Amino acid sequence: MKNKIVLLLILFVNLVMADSSELTLTVYNEDLALIEDKRQINLQKGKNHIEFIDVSPLIRPETVSLKADGITILEQNFDFDLLTPEKLMEKSVNQEIRIVRVNPGNGNQVTEKAKVLSVNQGAILDINGQIEILRADSIPTRVIFDKIPSNLRSKPTLSIDVLSKKDGLEAMTLSYLSTGITWKSDYVALFDEKNKSMDIQGWLTLTNKTGISFSDIKLQVIAGEIYLSDSEDEFEKNYKQKKSNAVFYAGDQQKSELLDYYIYKIPNRTTIENNQSKQIGFMEMASVKSEKFYSYESSDFSSRTDSEPVEVGVKFVNGYTDKYGFALPAGIIRVYIRDVRGNPTFIGESSINHTPVGAEVFVRTGQAFDVLAKSTLVSEEQSGSKIKYVVEYEFYNARSHSVEVLFNQENYHGRQKIIDYNLPPKTTHADLTSWVVPIGAKEKFVLKFTAVVEKNKK
């Protein structure tokens, strides 16, 4: 029977300890996090001074909010006047301290009382009526202070004075914003060129450089731009206006919409230590239809002395309507392909912005070793406000199979009209014309066209 009681007690104590403090972290993209700390605090009826010594050192004190039933907040303080020797000395001006001097000749120690007269780029003391600069003689001298001044802290400390109606345990929620915690997305994409498909995994990368660790927390991250304001009211307004919109599921993760933001909730509690980078898987898409692309851009009409490699990458559409459908938070996509031995090998990475469902994503991975482009301005004639350019672009493909290059001719100087071409453009706009240029294996293709540009009026 005794054993059972002991075991029951152990279980009960664990349960109480488990409920003593509950942390929720909501992390934004912009090096900002909302920390909500729910805890039980023992209060006395009347005025109470509560110190929170384990808050983030990078707290934004003006965002602190304490909520509890049955209490009135009198005052909030954030003390960051830290305990240093210089501060100690400054607080001791006009007060007495003790100094212990060691005779360099015989090693004897002598203790004396001294009054601190001033501390400006050095301490000046009154020792038995004689005015001295502390340690000007470089003789070993210990300085001893009797106590720590009340408003100096060894660490930045948040304290709140409250008025409680009764004695006893009170549940409270302390919330505040802090910098020092960031999150971003990192994606791993394995591209299969032959089957035109890609497997994509998404990881949340959380980095904590606040100076403290957060143990056993509930975590959610928010994707989207937020308006940063020094006003707490602005933040509260943005945070509280929740829309109960559709929730999309991908694996175990949830996504819900909050205004123009997306929330990604991590289902299990987790711990993030100080100086730690944590990756948590949050999404997975298999066999996404994707294709390689080659592209080359020109923003003027001029000759180049040397050929340039064209850009290469992978493109895909985010989300199928019936299978996956959620926005991709901004981050970096790293693309891998299998080498001849079947090993996934990194071939390049690009940043993506917050990408809604249905958007086409272009991930540039690098420059093609074997596909080059070179421009030649054949002639340039001006007539009034119009200039006629005759241009050639020589594309060379050293690969063992044919390729297509998406070529964009932009013009920043005015509206352009393309005439006299040997390959019809794919799209034509006032300031951008695109071609899909086919080039056979180990062959060249010379694209020729004439552009008439009407210069922008100043």
Added chain:
Amino acid sequence: MKLILNYILLFSVLVSNLVFSETVSVAANEKELTIYRDETYGSFYELGEDGVEDAGLAMVTEYRDIQLYQGENLILLKDIVDGIIPQTLNMNDIENSLQESNFTYNLLTPSDLLFHSLNQPVLLVRTNPKTGKIANIPAIIRSTSETVLLEIDGKLEPLGCNGYKEKLVFSKIPTGLVESPELRLRLQAKETRKVRIKLSYLVAGIQWKANYTAILNFSKKTFNLSAWVTVLNSRSSSFHNASIQVVAGRLETQWATIPPELEKAIANTDCWPVLLHKKKSYSEEDEVEEIIVTGIRASLTKPEELDDYKLYVFPHKTDLTAKQTKQIMILNNSDIPFKLEYEYLFAFEEILSDDESEKLRFAYANLVTENLEKNNLGVPVPAGEILFYEKVNNASILINHDYPGEVKDAPYGALIKWGLAQDKRITIYREYSKQEGTDDNPIVTLEFLIENKLSEAIVLTIKQYDYYGSYKVKKIKYANAKVLKEDGLYSWKVHLPSHSKTRFKAKIELTENQY
């Protein structure tokens, strides 16, 4: 019933107190290294405090034998390559799924030992500087902001401000500090068994480049070309018996793909006034000695295709130790025909100068060939640096001794053009120059006397150099040579017969350059 109740209670306690035990993987059983070029810099250079040791990118693939248990597993991986970029960790394993990884770099340093011992008891060991007498004094660390403050017998004293020889002795290492960065994985396993897991991650600080040696025979107008892949490991991690391959091509990378910054605050244990400063740890100031050994009679490594890049695989597993360079040969071709193309680059500011010493210039020679099999080449030529030698009476004389030439990626069939050196047999003397017009809109008349002392006719390209100079060309009023415009700059082709002198004349209207 009582027995069942006992077991239920026992089970509940155990479950509520259960801490997942951690599996420790001491080292990788096998490692593979795929190394990419660093496009930022042309050559390996000094490691210093600017983060240069982070130049370059490599993909490390590790194979580790680990005992897994059905369900959730926590695995601590030791011996991770330093310079790891933790957000690039990838585990392709369909059997076991990686749920979370944690990279902790809360390092055990003297500063962190102090910072994390706040309000803890320590022993102050004080030595009298004259008598040498040692006193062991119990103390409590009360502050580590800027300088350490100790509480001794209820009083406060700064540490190290008194001229004594003092040190602190700690009884334990604070929790949470690690001797080296740690990587932990949370893995979900389908069954209990020993498996070999495969991980890959990117690291900074490992790179490669191609080094070329060309030995020119000017009479035959051919050259012999050998090329080496030189790998540099500037990290303090070594790779033993590793498979190594290098990727030739320009990858797109992002600035955020870098290792975490290990900034440390240094606790000052000196006297007042005090300063708090941060410096990066792991910065070293060793200079990498660029000893590029380009010998012969090495087996050749031919390139493979890797999507739109080229892959050179080291023929055998090998060791790549910390702070080491290593080479394999990738090219050794002979009798490649070449031509020389000459150019003279000038800046308008320069030619308007009256300084006599600036009037005489020499043409610059570029070596040109085509990357084709008929030219004894026809292979991918990856970017790197090249040294040119001239064969003279069985001796090789280095031509470009000031700095190596640049080689760009050149696929099969591409035109190759490499800067060689000044050729003093072709001189350009500025006989006349005159400026008219206004300062904003000058009109320049110039005359160059060009002499070709070669026994062959050549074409000299005179080219405007200063795309970002003060002036740009508004109009060519007159020139006695054919004018071209390439890369936005004007150039003229001047034909020079052998052993001849020719005058180049031009009148050019300039305008202020607003780029």
